[in-house]
Amino acid sequence: MTEPDTTTQFTSLYERHHRQVYGYAVTRAGRDLADEVVAETFLIAWRRFGALPRREPLPWLLGTARNVVRERYRAEERQRRIAAEMTAWVEEAGADVADTVTDRAAVLAALAGLTEDDRELLTLTAWHGLEPRAAARVIGCTTATYFVRLHRARRRLTEAMAAADLQKEPIR
Secondary structure, X not given: OOOHHXXXXXXXXXXXXXXXXXXXXXXXXXXXHHHHHHHHHHHHHHHOHHHOOOOOHHHXXXXXXXXXXXXXXXXXXXXXXXXXXXXXXXXXHHHOOOHHHHHHHHHHHHHHOOOHHHHHHHHXXXXXXXXXXXXXXXXXXXXXXXXXHHHHXXXXXXXXXXXXXXXXXXXX
16 A cells, blocks of 8 residues: 555656656657656656655656657657657747747757757757756766767757758849
8 A cells, every 4th residue: 555645745746747747748759649658657657656866856757758758669650750740830830920930930840850869959958947967867878978969969950940041042
């Protein structure tokens, strides 16, 4: 039987981090599978509750979610789904008339053209709010390695956005 204190602690953990894990799952597996990834992630967290780091559980949860996604899909299928999701975001953003939305659409389009690993590196801190040290733990590397990979991913994003700008220039 489970102790009430453990149940209360787990419930608190779930309430604090569900939204972040869900957001991570959406960016990794798409909206259609995010609920399943989150459910499996928290099931694993419940089963291994004693092993969870108490001070900073989010990187552990996101690392677990990452492993759940990797186990569920082959890389090509996952890549296709994420690219389709980002394309949908670009189409939604393109329907708005605000200049900021146009910029958002350009960034999302450039992100969609990057590899899955580059997108993950860029979104862990920017979208999921992780500190670099925590993001490195999610990826499974040192903080220094994370910064090198992040730098390269940012460079590729900048190049993709520049290439998109060249394609939009009018013909003279």
